[in-house]
Amino acid sequence: GIAGSKGFGGGFAGVSGSDFGEPEMKAFIRHTKALAGRLETCLHGLDADVRIALLHYSPVPETLRGEPLEIYPFLGSYLLAEAIDRAGADLALHGHAHRGSEQGVTAGGVQVRNVSQPVIGRAYALFCFDGDGPPGPTVG
Structure with missing residues (x-):
């Protein structure tokens, strides 16, 4: 299931x-x-085998690397990561940081991916959940 918020x-x-x-x-x-x-x-309410948080703003600073440090407060918030960790999501996706980095992780271990087109270099990415570790991208 997917729960989204800007x-x-x-x-x-x-x-x-x-x-x-x-x-x-x-x-x-x-x-x-x-x-x-x-x-x-919303994440808590999902009745699904896989739970994904879909955001515009970033929940972690790692996916902002490449952006000017001065604008980090306008690109995301740790409060989003805390919500994701408490709800137990399997993956968090966001955009917004066009000069950022692709991968990050919350303090609770949830994988975070910046999927903005300038960062991933393509129109979309597919993420596979096989149960043997964190979700991995399939080039699309």
Whole structure:
């Protein structure tokens, strides 16, 4: 099954925004928290052998490597990764970071793939789940 959300920004553990201070900053982070919460709820609700989180924004900084560090907070949030780990997804896919890197992993061990076309160099990628390790791409 697939659960999707655009996700949102906010940054990553140790270098992230928080929901205190100015009203605009509170709203920015609260929006990310709300979307992460809904993603977690939807992933938990899937009754499927394989669960995939489909996002626009990145849940991990590893797939942003190649982007300017200064814009990481606007490309993703660790709150998405926490939701994915708590829900137990098998794979997370995202785009948005066109100068990023293809592979990452959440703290809980979920494989994350940046599938933006400039990163993967093709129109799509197929991921095979064979039960013998992390999902692997098949060139498409």
